[in-house]
Amino acid sequence: MENIYQQLRDQGNKELSRQDVIMAVGLILDHCAHALAEGERIEIRDFGAFTLHIIAARAGRNPKTGKSVDVPEKRTVHFKPGTAMRVKVNQNNRSF
Structure with missing residues (x-):
């Protein structure tokens, strides 16, 4: 948050406080x-x-006992990066 606050200040937005940001x-x-x-899709250009992905209910297995268990349906968030994001990430392709 501090970086966002500083960038806004640097751009001349002196009236915004940290709390506002x-x-x-x-x-x-x-x-x-x-x-x-x-269930809406959110796109940031x-x-x-x-997007929301729904993982269907299934039969699973308890790894300790080997006993069959029912795994309920669940919802998870999926992120697909945009082209500009992929380019930016890959242009700084350094080993960590």
């Missing part, structure tokens, strides 16, 4: 989480898209 970012993330929970 924290609240704004929090509201955006809350909105995204709510939209995903409702040049960044990527978030």
